[in-house]
Amino acid sequence: MKTAIEVHDLTVTYNQKPALWDIDFDIPDGALVGIIGPNGSGKSTLVKSMMGIVEPSSGWVKIFDQDIEQVRHKVSYVPQRESVDWDFPTNVMDVVLMGRYGRSGLFRRLSKKDKRIAAESLEKVGMLQFAQRQIAQLSGGQQQRVFMARALAEQAEMYLMDEPFAGVDAATENSIFEVFQEIRDSGKTMMVVHHDLQSAAKYFDYIVLLNTRLIAAGPTEEVFTQELLQEAYGGKLSILDQIHAIIEQKGYPVRES
Amino acid sequence: MDAFLIILTGSLVAICAALLGSFLVLRKMSMVGDAISHAVLPGLVVAYLVSGSRASLPMLVGAALVGMLTTFLIELFHKKFKLQSDASIGVTFTFLFALGVIMVSAFTGKIDLDQDCVLHGEIAYVPLDILVTGTVLDHLPYTVWVLLAATIIVVGFVYIGFKGLKITTFDETYAASLGISTAFWHYALMSMVSLTTVVSFEAVGAILVVAFFIIPAASAYLLTDQLKKMLFLACGFGVLSAVLGYYLAATINGSIAGSMATVAGCLFVITFLFSPKQGLLKRKKPLSTKA
């Protein structure tokens, strides 16, 4: 099978403190992938470095065998919901239309087609009737779906989503998951940061288990073992924590130059 | 005629500042705007000394550079020296402003600036300052011409850059994921803020221009949920403050710029109490999703 994403020896640090360390895995084309790990384990950082939003200290990521800059328009990203201020004065339709900025450019008027695509995307996540609603007046689940629609409006080949299920009720979670399946069935690759272990096994074909280090990456049934999960979530890796603390405190280099 | 010119000057300042201030407020950078407006002072003095004239091109360039330097210094203190961000703002602008005030005192006589001008400008003198060139320029005071040009630039910037400003303000990470340079928009906005500070300096001074940046934008923010409307409303509040401020100043015989700021604040309080959406007297439960 073709490789959609290749992450090679990726290390990312924020002011010396390692957030990702030596991550190395491949993702096959057309997979629905879950990124799983405890809070602060670097899930968001992983997705951001795939999008080229944070600079790695070492290593690289290739998407469709190319640098992200070459394939940016083929990849769509959904940030964590809390990363924006929902008091921003704008409405749902305007947010979804931002998904078209990548293609139409910042200086051209949005066309009828752009608007049609945005409306269709809203339709897909069941939010069309809220198109004119102010974003400050949305519930958490609705905000999440607006972000999904914005990503869909990009009409990308690959979707990277940071916690699309956070703060969402069961019914909404189901409908979002249905959208995921639809996307996967159309042959597109999806990586989804996810928190809940219980549903993860059900949702994803492929799992990347993370805790600053890569614990495991592979088909769900191989990765979802008691032992590996224990490793990701348990306190078994206290040596790593100690090492990270020393690096942060003393400012050691994480890679020799 | 003088009244008209003074109000016109105030309104032009208000329009530039309100447009940019709206973005400062939404980006949670109000205090960075405050810092820049204080910190351009030393740049202004140096430019005065070098070029010997006012509001000339070298002066604009010089002051805009100092504005950039301010943002740069704030980031340097924060990132390189690891000083917390509120303190970096405070340390940077007080230092640069103090430098500016000392320069003003040291060069009194050499330059056409004094402490009063630094504090609240000299908008009342604007109508007197007419060039004698024998051209169409003679019809309006020099400052008004400069402000008109600046207003065209700022309005053009916000009009053309609307989408870029909007997306980088609302969702910076997402904008970056689309390949939009967030740094470009950040610095573009900051340089416009510096430009506005410089051209408004003689009219309203370094400190009161902050009132024009922040207060009308904050009032507008309470009234609407649409960015475009917010921009128009902010301009409206700004112009209204300029008009009413002028008459208030005339009544009590005080600083015109100070009165304009006073009116702007009063309009904010009225909006705050009576706004249909966010108003204190109307609302039952907070709509805010503030963290």
Add this chain to the structure above:
Amino acid sequence: MDWDIVIDFLLLRDPNVRYVVLGSVLIGASAALTGCFLFLRKRALVGDAIAHAVLPGICLAFLVFKTKNPAILLAGAILTGWLSLLFIDWITNKSRIKTDTAIGLTLSWFFGIGIMLLTAIQKTGNASQTGLDKFIFGKAASMVDQDVFVFGGLSIVVILVIFLFFKPLKLISFDRDFASSIGLPVGRYDFLLSTLTVLAVATGIQAVGVVLMAALLITPAAAARFWTDKLKRMLLLAATFGAFSGIVGAFISYTTPRMPTGPWIVIVISVIAIFSFLFGAKKGLVVRQVRQQKMQRKILRENILKLFYKLAEEDGQLYEQRGVDQLTNRRFFIPSQLKTGLQQLLKENLLEKADLDYRFTEKGVEEGKRITRLHRLWEMYLTQYLKIAPDHVHDDAEAIEHIITPEIEAELVHQLEMPELDPHDSTIPYGEKLPNKIKD
């Protein structure tokens, strides 16, 4: 400059000078002390808002009471200073306006009112108004005994209260949740701290003026933070910085009467701060960089020893003498750095000179073994516990081998059950064991 005046000042001959110096020291110190708490609570810019907001209070007090009595002006200042705090809290709590905008809005509005009133007062031609504008940029030298009595007295009160309530103030600044969990009346101490800040600001404007008062609060605290992690020392340092810049300001004010005092005080304290940012013993940039460099040199020395050990493994000759060429053939070193590294190792008696070459000492062998051991243990750990492929672990171990402490090493040996071989089947050298020849 008139040297007589300078000498007058320095010798404190004039009783007036004594007042001025005393007043400036007290004002600088009390502002710096309250500033430390603002700084630690990340509310530094609130101090700026309060400072601008005292101006209308002073003007109103003057308008109402028609006097320049410092106590009355101070009362006005405290009143509007407090009002500005309430206003900031009010609009942030009751609307979607965020703190930074609330601060900027309050600051510029109150200041606008102040300027409006001040200019109006000045234009009334009221003879007694002259001198109100000194509150804008400060004028320490104009303090007379009455001023010092009021302003200095209040500063002493502020300092004393901070001293008395040091413990609870510290607690609410560092860990509010904990403070309230042990039943501390957090709200009341917040109120106390706010009041102290308003008082410190209201007194400080005599020296620095309202526009730059923020610097007297924030900058000494920021500077002190770079020298220490301990709150007590930070307070002491900040107060010293504040007092010192106060004296300098008073001096300038006394010797060059036309210069505004405030900006000079700010320049002095800013220079102290920038010096601290660079050279502060705790967080200063230079100190951090020196520490980094030391670490780089240690890493270099450890790498040399490890290479010596590796070469010994390959030819089975522990104490063979080896030249620079042999080393650089195997690993990239910057020549100058390699040279100093070797010199240092000679000095530490880990290597010894043999003709033009170098060879291990016994102590050196142990050290070389240790680094090699840590490298290989770490590779084992990565492959076993983190399931990283053996061909991906080397780079990581190159960095981590320099970090592992003896405690972590013991833990590793324990968790890995003292493995014999690393993932590449090289022997892990423990204690006294001699290296075996490497397998290939």
